[in-house]
Amino acid sequence: MLRTLFFAIIFFLSLIPARSSHIVGGDFTATWVFANASNTASTYRLKLTLYRDCDTGTAPFDPQISVGIFDRVTNQVIDTFLIDLAGSGPLVLALGNQCSPPPQICVEGGVYTIDVEIPNNPNGYYISWERCCRNSTVNNLVNPDDTGITFYLELPDPAMHNSTPRFANDPLTYMCEEQPFSYNFAGFDPDGDSLAFELVTPVSGTIGYPVSATPQAVWPGPIPAPYSNAIWATGYGLNNICGGVPLTIDAITGEMNATPDFFGKYSAAVECREYRNGVQIGMIRREIQFNVIICNGNSFPDVSFNAPIKNQTIYAGDTACFTYFVRDLEGDSLWLTYSGDVFPGGPSGPPYAATSGQVGVANVITDFCWFTSCDQARVDPYNVIYTSKDNGCPFALTVNDTIKITVLPAPLIERADMLCMDLTTEDRTTVYFGVPPNTDPEFFKYYIVYRSLDGSAFVPVDTINDHSKDFFIDNKALNHNTINYCYYIVGVNVCDKRGLISDTICSENSANNEINYLKSVSVLNNSEIVLKWKDFPNSDFATIRIFRKINSPLEQFSLISTIVNPQNNIWIDRNVNSSQFSYCYQIITEDNCGNVSPKSNIACSILLTGKSLVFKHNLNWTEYRKWNGGVQKYELWRKGNRDLKYSKIDGIGFTTSFSDENLNYDEGKYKYRVRAIEGPGGENAESFSNVLTLEQEPIIFLPNAFSPNDDYANDRWGAVTGFVKDFRIAVFDRWGQLVFNSIDPNEMWDGQYKGSPAPNGVYVYRVFIRAYGDQKARNIEGSVTLLR
Template sequence: MPNSYSFFFSKRLLLLLPFLFLLRTGQATHIVGGELELQYRSGNTYRLTLNLYFDAINGNRSAEALSLTASIFAKTSNQRMQNVRLPRVSDTFVAYSNPACTIPSLSTRLMVYTSDVELPAAVYSNPSGYYVAVESCYRNNGISNIVNPGGSGQAFYLDFPAVVRNGRPFINSTPHIFPPLSDYACRGELFYYNFGGQDADGDSLVYELATPLNGHCGAGNTMPIQAEPLPYDPIRWLPGFSEQNQIPGAPALSVGRTTGRLEVRPTQLGLFVFSIRCSEYRNGEKIGEVRRDFQLKVITCSSNTDPSVQVLKPGTRTLYQASRDTLRLVEGSNRCLNLRFTDSDPASTLTLSLSPVNFSGLLPTLSTVQGTVRTPGAPDTLASQLCFPTCFDTKGKVYLLDVIVADNGCSLPRRDTVRVAFTAKPEPNTAPLLTTSAALPLRVHLGDVVTFDVVATDPDNDAVTLDMTGRNFTPANLGAQFTPGAGTANTSRGRFSWRVTCAAVGTSLYEFVFTAAASPCAERQATTVVIPIQVEYINGPPVLTSTLPPTEPNATAVAVVRRPLGGTYEATLTALDIDQDALVLSATGNGFDLAPLGMSFVPVNANGRAQAIFRWEPSCEAVARGGLEVTFRLQEASCSPRTITRTVRFEVFSTDTASFLPANVFTPNGDQKNDFFELPSLPPDFCGSYLASIKIFTRWGNEVYRTTNRDLHWDGHGLPAGVYYYLIEYTDKKRFRGTVTIVK
């Protein structure tokens, strides 16, 4: 099948597909090639894309498929895991690398098939991994290097690891591969193309030649609906061809092991099929393999001579000799080389480019990068100037730089290269200068405002930046600001301002670091100035005095104030602060409000001094509550505030209770003297405390008398002489116990 070539590509986890074309046995579909990508989306979802290339000149449009199917198998068992349907989403033409080299017998269309595929971890977890296979029948009849090409099939294969490893997701996306290829090769001229990929996961890719797979296709077989599992037979090479001599040439076809760059200088005309195996490694472990099946057409092209480029030493007309010369670029030296480039072919468009060999980063500049020679109105030789930046620094090493001229020949440009060896030292550069208007030493107090200016200049007129940091602190947290001001190309200025607040208290010294930086030659040069600011702050504790008991302000025990009903209790509190900080006196009832319980607290708060008067009118409510606790608090409003608290318990007592002391002997003998047991000093009813009962017991606990009458006159009721016990109870659970003796 003349004037066509085919290329197929498949990659780890890329699900290559059977071509479901409407063909009869033995008919070629004119598929030029294809490549697959599998990109991780999210969760268990991957996006599978097949780029399929079709011969737009000789291809049978009726052989095109609206969708394709891919088959996935388990490696250990060959179990079919799933088939994946891919619909076609676009159909466009592929451009030549150089459109001027287009020939009418070679035109390619790109058809894209894509769909999302689910690879759940619960299913794709076998540590041995999985593989994808696609089988197609048949190859082009015009292939020049295999036996019976029209009766040979294609089996595209890749394997990929489980999507989960050690219980965690093992995510991987395939590389983005080279752009679509529509070029041809010329006999006797070097053909080269970059088949290398860029892997989003940073995995290492290794390339090598492999024998294309034939699969299960053969005589009498029709186009398979789905792929069969392993094994797949390889194609058979014609005599003189082999895995290492797939396209004969000087040199024969080769692929860069780590770059994926293909090279061949073919010596035979024809259509040649070849295959490349790409292995993917992560952390030194192989995690996948993919095969690329490819076809390249070799034709006879018009003769094209190589262009030439010459490099002149700086400031001379002497040619640079790559084999013996090393340029040494030092301070004050001429850093520019003159270049001359030409081509003996008429109307050649030449392009200059630079390719670093053993370094990366900064490159010299070219004054002219393209021009046409040997055409009316154009010169025979073009000139350009290559200049190294003054920043260039090889750090004592010899750098190698390829100066390349390429023509616009077909199918690929012819080139000439001069490799320039050089060492370079950058021009000396002075660090920026930094000045400040701060008057050192700086000692500040609370409330002070500190301001000063900072100016940075660069003696070499480099752009300079200026910033502020704090040594072991963040200036913004203190309210310190550094505001940029107007500057010039080599000057930067700013103003520092800081109102000292309580945020600064706790650390006595703050060191503000100002840095002026310039980056000549992409290497940062900086000058710093440290401005120390001493914060002077001493806070004496306030002093609280009062007429509350006890008078010691720091007493930890709860003081008790006991008063009878009626009257008013009054206490004064006075607070002083030598630092004149704001003082606040307050009083809080523990579990109650002051006013409803007859209490008041009137403070007069001010800076440096506070006074308050506390008043209490004792009532039965205090008795019912079992006492009232009030917490008095002095709060200082300062950067390191002190708090003084006093808790006092207020109780109400009955004055009659203290005088209750009944007689303990009586003589019921009828002599009218001490004939009765009486309780004349029995405490009266008080604040809800009422007499409940008076009981008298024998020594054995037998009750012999009971009454609720507080006017007691007990004569013993004829009981024998001896000791008896009394129990007096009130309604509030208050009790009095004692003994009384009957004497006869």
């Protein structure tokens, strides 16, 4: 009944004259609503916004449309939806150029919406609907009144729970001849994905010109891509959509600009592509017809200034100054006024900014300058608003330009790190510290040095006025061999605000006795090994020395790298053969005073090896050495050649060997990787082995006879295979005639040839197979006897 009703609707809609709709544009969007309980499908809210002329005599919007959804890779029709018209009404045209549009410009919008459930599909989908036709007076297309419009979007796998981009602004459907046009559909993505915008050729589809000489008004049913483009009229194209200064679009912001030079109607299309992690996952397309009309000439005042950037960020105590220019292109009178937070009467308080209002003809200029104080820092930016108004006709045009100035607190002096203490001189200590790398001399005032003797209260003993100096000398450190002298410093900025105090260093423990700890050693990309060590006191102002050996009692450690002032606790060893050897590492730390720490623990990488036997893979790996928490367990992960990701093999535990006999005969190449997990009492570390690839040899069996007599015994003949990547079989009769062929190893010959039983006799077969590790195909030839 539903199928009958559907085709009845399609038949009724097809009776509408092809040239009556005068569609001028529209676009699809899809909003993810929720996933089903099993997370195998998601409900989407599909919305088609349609625009058409609303002149007297124009046909109304279709009360119902038929929309198709297709597999994006195979183009297979997945489903068809009948969507009712939800509402329609006139489009409000934003008169940005202050000209009243001519009476013939009238655009109406219609909205079709429906909630549909779409199953997960890694290929993704596209959704489309076609309608005919366009206005006969469109200048830039061939046969526009026979040319349809295809509305189209692309959607990734519903398992991603992704909504398509959308346009926040309705289209502005007219431009003024010989006047600059600027407009933005305001495309955005509700999921925060990156967007890219591009002008594209309008799409005509399948129901009109140029595909069909007899256009159909309504789509007869879901027709998969590809869809034909509309044909540009002579002289027009993507580089010249509407004449004059070409219509362009900013790929990042979506802002469109043009200066058309000829009255008329012009079709255009904008694609908004959606990217996640650099990969395109979706797309929407908006088609629109622009009407170029004749407007009375006037343009907005042109404003500019000589600051590097419009919105400025400064620190308290800095100065913000610039010159502001206003120009009227028609040479009219100009009035420039100002307001904002930074002037007398505003919330900022003194010192106030200085500027002035101006009156002039064609051009006016004013200067702005603000000398800020320490107490004018705040979170919210200060607003400086210039209002420029011309005296153009028919209406005066006004530009309100807001310049935001953010005043941040003068930065605090960052925390210094006390590095080491030189006690080699009697009754004198020299303390070295790490100067914070981001210390700006503009905001630095001095350091204060604090000292304590044998646990007494800290008192200030000195100041350091040079921001680049990285040590201080205490010439009054009497008997420092028996008295414990401790020091710390704190920085003060130009607003007399203290930063964080440094750590404390003391004479009694100034020797470098700390032992560093290697948290993990792990194989990366089968060609690198990553070392991670624990945070070490002052390690970023010291020297790390890394030693390595092959994991064998016969090998000795040797120095392989020296890192001066390391910026992090990670180092990558790229000079390794991690698929052949396990490597052991050890590190020491040397401070800036030359004190060398004891050696760290020894940490050794995991080497995974294995052998491919018939129907199984034997795997062995070296144990991880050595964590404070020991190895809690090992995990073995496997990925077949058809798998998208690794899966864990259960039941490994503490063993360092495994025989994998659970192999899929339809796959022949497997990758393995071991993960070691640290036990309690450590750093919650993990270590990965190298990736090991093992391949199975292909298996094939071909019977020498069969009897296709429907007795359920040997009625079919074919190959029995295992671990075969590529397959092809061909069977010939004694005259060399091909009677059966297939590329599916599971497909069997039923003894038929061209719909009739093949005669008894001997048939020759030729089989080509390719194993997963082979570059060349193997050729197998033989014969089979057909007996009935």
